[in-house]
Amino acid sequence: MDKKNWLLLLLLSILWGGSYFFVAIALTGLPIFTIVFLRVFNGAALLVLFIFLTGRKLPGNGRTWLTLFIMGFFNNAIPFTMIVSGQQYVSSGFASILIAITPFLTVITAHLLTKDEKISSGKIVGIFLGILGVFILIGFESMQWGSKELLGSIFVLTATVSYSIASVWGKKFKSLNMDPVATAAGQLICSSLILLPLMLISDKPWQLPLPNIEVWGAIAGIALFSTAVAYIVYFQILRNSGATNVMLVTFLIPIIAVIMGVIFLSENFKIQYLYGMIMIGLGLVAIDGRLFQKIKGDNQVGS
Template sequence: MTDSTSRPNAMDASDWLLLLVLSLLWGASFFFGKIAVAQWPPLAVVLARVGLASVTLLLVVRLSGLSMRVGRPMWLGFFGMGLLNNLIPFGLIFWGQTQIGSGLASILNATTPLFGVVVAHLFGGEKASGTKIAGVAAGLAGVAILMGPDAIGGVGGALLPQIACLGAALSYGFAALYGRRFRALPPLVTATGQVTATTLMSIPLVLVFAPPWSLPVPNSQTVLALLGLAFLSTALAYAIFFRIMRRAGGTNVTLVTFLIPVSAILLGTLFLGEALLPRHVFGMAAIGIGLALIDGRALRRRRAIA
């Protein structure tokens, strides 16, 4: 999650390249997740993802000369952030992906900025402008189009998994508000702290609900998917994310939200045989309009030209 108060700077070609790479890494997380949950339960996949990533990030912190000795209050905050930013959304998304495609899950996850506006308006003291409210309305219309007949037909079919992915987006919205308390810390320390805290919270849950001795031995595809989730879509993605944020500002890095579904849909369609329905395209278009209204930069540029 990014600090919305960061001052945006102009992005050069290298920044745009990094942003594209980041969208591929985070888009691939839905692809890797879909493969992993086919053999392992969602909680076990969550633990593998954050556990391996936390070891990697702790090593990066050590090599960077930073320290995780930030005091008990901050570590308690890491547990709150890990719950909202990792454990809840990862668990919901992976569970949702047991029943819906990775492309659809990524599109629903793209509603995160919409929920961020609502959460900040209701709980963060940031009153939404008329344009942002219009953006939320457009985004919600897009969600309704995406969910289609499932939302009318009652609880069943693909409705619950889609609601789970929306719940993950809502959790990310609360995480963005909660994460403001870590502004004084280096971003890499915050990322490492929350992933490590998530690992510690996940262990007892896995022991109770998905004990390792009951899990099947993962095949090669599952192993590669878990490694991809941990090292590429979590550890490496965080490193790139914070580099872009440091160079170009928090506002610019949120552009990745527009790009993630593209890579997730392409990977799901090409390698998993997932079908992309016309309503998914129309729903994503409505969500994109909503995000553009919330972002506001296109409107400001048009006014400046006028």
């Protein structure tokens, strides 16, 4: 990648890493479903505005919208809700590190649900390292049934499972030949429709006290920066550098989220977070495979 795309990758990691910071603030004044609905609804509105300003078009047929509805369910509605639920009990930095195991689960899901993406030996090593990293991260003292840390971890891990299903399902969009920004807007529209009745029934927003300016700022930040702008930047990197390079953002998001949590939210950084992050990072390197291929290639050249 050139310097421009590395800067875009860093920007994307800040945008997505900042979502955990925004959620932590939003939770001080709003309930779960309201936070998630406001994120996807406002994010959808901003992307739709961007689509019309740039001359793009939203999808028009029912089959496409059904695919978008399923994608919105697994890629937005479930994981966003689970992450916000989990952050009631665990820190923003902890949640971001745990979400980094999504590629491991995607490998397993793809192996089980597709015929052309089977697990290789390198991916098996990566999955093992990732699982070990999760155990280190959570800590054995927190693995007592009923503990808040374990409950929060289960919520966040549920989000990673949902993301992995969405990653496999998302391959269907190749055959639809859709504009990627329109795809993102469509799934956010669908997830808004999914979450609206849940928010109205569960949270009764008309009965909620008016949040303070910090909470409204967090909602604006997560909708504008961590959703709408992040999707636009993501697809820009994807178009310029490919899916393999954009996956590198997985390494950077936890670092950004942990730094923001420590500096702005006064969160504690436990040494087990560092060890867990290192193990998960090594696992991601093993799954990616490019470093090992480069080393192998260098050895062959040297011999």
